[in-house]
Amino acid sequence: MSRFTKPSINWVELEKLVAPDQKGKFFAFKAKSDAYFRRVESNPPEPPPIDWAEYKKIVPIPGLVDNFQTAYQAFKAPFPADTLTSQVDSQWAKLQEDIKKFVSEQQKEIDTATKEINRIKALPRFEDMTMETFFDMYPDVAIDPVNKPSFWPHNPEEQPDYKEPETKTKK
Structure with a gap:
């Protein structure tokens, strides 16, 4: 297993994706992540070497240090196998x-x-547009006082030739 030397998260880009109301939680999470990363980095990548010869001189029981040394060197910390990366x-x-x-x-x-x-x-600016310009641009929406005069407020219900639509009622 190789030791990572820097976090693989691009915090600047990730911060751009966080909603403004979630920024506080984001920064709290980033602080925890940075603290964890600093804790991991404070430990050496490999355990310090043990001077077995020095222990053999100090320990009076013959073979005890040799037993510890073989057990220590045979010990492998269990690390779970990566079975999910392929699925991801x-x-x-x-x-x-x-x-x-x-x-x-x-x-x-x-x-x-x-x-x-x-x-x-x-489009022309609103301040520069005249009724004629609007009529030329949108003849279907604009008021046509020559061909189809109407009364203010220029909606169908207020015109003299308006007829109520017949509503069908269920019997």
């Missing part, structure tokens, strides 16, 4: 397709919105 990698590969599809759909939405924004920006 396969799930990530499947998600990549969904992510690409989502990104392409959102790009279409972005393109549509950009076209609409550019269309709106191309």
